[in-house]
Amino acid sequence: MVKFEICGIVICMLFYAHQFLIVEKYKISSWRKNMNRKKIINVAVIAHVDAGKSTLVDALLSQSGVFKENEVVVEQVMDSNDLERERGITIYSKNCAIEHNGTKINIVDTPGHADFSSEVERIMKTVDTVILLVDSSEGPMPQTRVVLQKSLERGLNPILFVNKVDKRDERAEEVVNMSFDLFAELGATDEQLDFPILYGVAKHGIAMATMDDDSTNLEPLFDLLLKHVDPYPDYDNEPLQLQISTLGYDDYLGRLGTGRVTKGTITSGAMVSVSKRDGTILKTKIGILYVNEGLSRVEKKEAYSGDIVTFSGMPTISIGETICNIDSVLPMAMIEIERPTLSMNFLINSSPFVGRSGSKVTSRQIRTRLLKELETNIGLEVIELDNVEGFKVNGRGELHLSILLENMRREGFEISVSKPEVIYKNIDGKDYEPFEKVNIALPDAFAGTIISQVNLRKGIMQNMMSENGYTKLEYLVPTRGLIGYRSEFINSTKGQGILDKSFDSYQLHAGEIVNHRNGVFISKETGKSMAYSLFHLSERGKMFIDPATDIYEGMIVGLNSRKNDLVVNACKNKQLTNVRASGTDESVKLLDPRRFTLEEALEFIADDELVEITPDAIRLRKKLLNEKDRKRANKQYAELV
Numbered sequence: 001m002v003k004f005e006i007c008g009i010v011i012c013m014l015f016y017a018h019q020f021l022i023v024e025k026y027k028i029s030s031w032r033k034n035m036n037r038k039k040i041i042n043v044a045v046i047a048h049v050d051a052g053k054s055t056l057v058d059a060l061l062s063q064s065g066v067f068k069e070n071e072v073v074v075e076q077v078m079d080s081n082d083l084e085r086e087r088g089i090t091i092y093s094k095n096c097a098i099e100h101n102g103t104k105i106n107i108v109d110t111p112g113h114a115d116f117s118s119e120v121e122r123i124m125k126t127v128d129t130v131i132l133l134v135d136s137s138e139g140p141m142p143q144t145r146v147v148l149q150k151s152l153e154r155g156l157n158p159i160l161f162v163n164k165v166d167k168r169d170e171r172a173e174e175v176v177n178m179s180f181d182l183f184a185e186l187g188a189t190d191e192q193l194d195f196p197i198l199y200g201v202a203k204h205g206i207a208m209a210t211m212d213d214d215s216t217n218l219e220p221l222f223d224l225l226l227k228h229v230d231p232y233p234d235y236d237n238e239p240l241q242l243q244i245s246t247l248g249y250d251d252y253l254g255r256l257g258t259g260r261v262t263k264g265t266i267t268s269g270a271m272v273s274v275s276k277r278d279g280t281i282l283k284t285k286i287g288i289l290y291v292n293e294g295l296s297r298v299e300k301k302e303a304y305s306g307d308i309v310t311f312s313g314m315p316t317i318s319i320g321e322t323i324c325n326i327d328s329v330l331p332m333a334m335i336e337i338e339r340p341t342l343s344m345n346f347l348i349n350s351s352p353f354v355g356r357s358g359s360k361v362t363s364r365q366i367r368t369r370l371l372k373e374l375e376t377n378i379g380l381e382v383i384e385l386d387n388v389e390g391f392k393v394n395g396r397g398e399l400h401l402s403i404l405l406e407n408m409r410r411e412g413f414e415i416s417v418s419k420p421e422v423i424y425k426n427i428d429g430k431d432y433e434p435f436e437k438v439n440i441a442l443p444d445a446f447a448g449t450i451i452s453q454v455n456l457r458k459g460i461m462q463n464m465m466s467e468n469g470y471t472k473l474e475y476l477v478p479t480r481g482l483i484g485y486r487s488e489f490i491n492s493t494k495g496q497g498i499l500d501k502s503f504d505s506y507q508l509h510a511g512e513i514v515n516h517r518n519g520v521f522i523s524k525e526t527g528k529s530m531a532y533s534l535f536h537l538s539e540r541g542k543m544f545i546d547p548a549t550d551i552y553e554g555m556i557v558g559l560n561s562r563k564n565d566l567v568v569n570a571c572k573n574k575q576l577t578n579v580r581a582s583g584t585d586e587s588v589k590l591l592d593p594r595r596f597t598l599e600e601a602l603e604f605i606a607d608d609e610l611v612e613i614t615p616d617a618i619r620l621r622k623k624l625l626n627e628k629d630r631k632r633a634n635k636q637y638a639e640l641v
């Protein structure tokens with residue numbers, strides 16, 4: 001009997017000990033988790049092009065001790081891509097993370113160019129606040145308006161950072177008032193209108209609460225961030241919800257998805273359900289999981305609600321899709337992908353110089369490359385053309401498409417590209433076309449000329465102001481009318497005007513816009529250009545080539561000062577005679593030719609012309625290289641019309 005009692009007591013003790021261990025184990029694991037689970041806030045830096053976003057992110061990184069002592073850090077370290085460094089602009093948004101007083105701050109550096117607005121909009125879905133940078137002398141610009149509007153619509157409470165207050169012409173207080181007016185105009189709530197303001201010099205890593213603050217670092221910005229934004233709530237125990245906001249690609253891992261863990265926790269290698277764009281549910285597995293620490297991506301076993309993560313393992317993952325627990329599928333509202341507005345034909349290079357510098361020239365190679373681009377480039381569309389070897393590529397703007405071309409060119413591709421065309425929409429039997437909001441600032445003396453030029457391009461004036469000898473104009477202009485206008489604008493304002501544009505809306509077709517470009521000089525011969533003939537031709541126009549340049553029949557070598565195209569011989573040399581006429585030989589002094597960047601070339605060409613893009617050259621050419629073929633085609637066209 002006693003034996004039984006002792007046994008019972010021992011069993012009870014063992015049971016309680018077991019229970020105690022389970023509870024303690026749970027306590028330890030949640031304590032461990034809490035140790036791992038830092039307070040997190042997510043911030044995006046948004047602004048117009050060149051306001052200093054990447055410079056500010058640089059400074060935030062360096063002042064949070066991310067860089068090692070003595071580490072040589074390049075300027076705008078976030079602009080890590082070759083093209084970005086070369087152009088000094090951000091093309092791809094990038095994430096980094098810093099830590100301040102025990103809080104992890106995920107920062108997203110966004111691109112400022114209008115072609116990437118939809119990417120910035122998607123990023124807004126993953127952040128808790130935005131730092132809106134405005135230049136202390138320029139004030140709010142068209143793209144400031146676009147990105148601010150999107151952040152207000154998302155219900156975020158922005159922080160205004162008036163940057164570049166070291167500029168001589170700063171007018172920070174006025175810029176704050178202008179920004180306030182913009183907030184109000186865009187329908188900000190009372191809380192949003194009560195935005196905190198900082199003044200700063202991102203270049204020197206300084207943020208100030210007032211203009212006469214003697215701060216020498218970004219401490220006021222760090223403090224404000226922690227005060228202004230509540231850390232992301234702990235939703236770790238809820239079912240997983242993670243919406244994909246950005247796609248990436250890694251040569252080894254394949255497609256990568258990035259997004260914020262809205263709820264729950266995500267574990268590498270775990271089985272999950274993906275709510276796809278087409279409404280289906282895909283059961284699949286998370287591959288490798290990364291979070292940002294400083295500038296690097298660090299592999300993690302698990303990540304918690306609030307953090308921004310990147311993961312591999314899903315080759316078909318796409319923007320807007322939600323990753324959920326395997327058995328509780330809770331899709332988030334799908335993200336609309338903005339439709340492309342501009343289209344170009346990417347054709348195989350059919351010039352006589354094909355293959356001279358590039359190694360990838362076939363349509364199969366171009367197709368494979370474009371398909372790879374579709375993996376990550378949102379808003380890009382590729383359609384195979386019927387009658388010619390090539391593809392119609394639709395994108396969100398000239399920069400969006402020209403960056404793709406520039407990247408392909410560096411990879412060894414040769415391509416011919418047609419003039420960019422806007423993409424029309426047909427609604428209820430009526431044609432609609434894209435319009436851009438255009439802001440122009442220029443000395444008063446040029447205002448008359450520019451107003452008449454923009455009017456001819458069917459621009460609709462929205463606002464006009466003149467102050468201190470400068471005129472500011474605001475227009476709505478059909479995108480079609482602006483293609484090719486920039487160089488004319490620069491010439492007409494003698495380089496003293498600023499023209500800024502960003503996509504506004506689709507509006508009813510504005511009617512015919514007459515092309516104002518002059519005719520071109522077309523080479524009659526294939527050979528080497530001669531200084532002697534270029535000199536004589538330059539009396540009748542502006543040349544595009546240097547002497548001793550390889551040219552071919554049908555290539556465009558200059559701009560005629562008249563409206564008509566002219567077939568010219570640029571390879572002709574001076575007749576040599578045996579008799580030397582001392583003193584009568586004219587010394588040939590040539591003006592510098594006009595050199596085109598890729599975008600300038602694309603803007604310049606007419607419907608019957610192409611830009612030939614190779615790794616070492618950008619050439620302009622007629623689609624039909626032979627003069628007789630062109631004449632025949634023109635005749636057929638005239639008969640048709």
Ligand SMILES: Nc1nc2c(ncn2[C@@H]2O[C@H](COP(=O)(O)OP(=O)(O)OP(=O)(O)O)[C@@H](O)[C@H]2O)c(=O)[nH]1
Pocket residue numbers: 047048049050051052053054055056076088089090091110111112113163164165166167200201202203204
């Ligand atoms: N004077 C002055 N220049 C600055 C300041 N901050 C940045 N800049 C300069 O402004 C230029 C643009 O800076 P970025 O940081 O590349 O601008 P961004 O906003 O990232 O530009 P995008 O990514 O192309 O939209 C660079 O030449 C910077 O050196 C500042 O506080 N004062």
Ligand SMILES: [Mg+2]
Pocket residue numbers: 053054055079089090109110111112
């Ligand atoms: Mg940048």
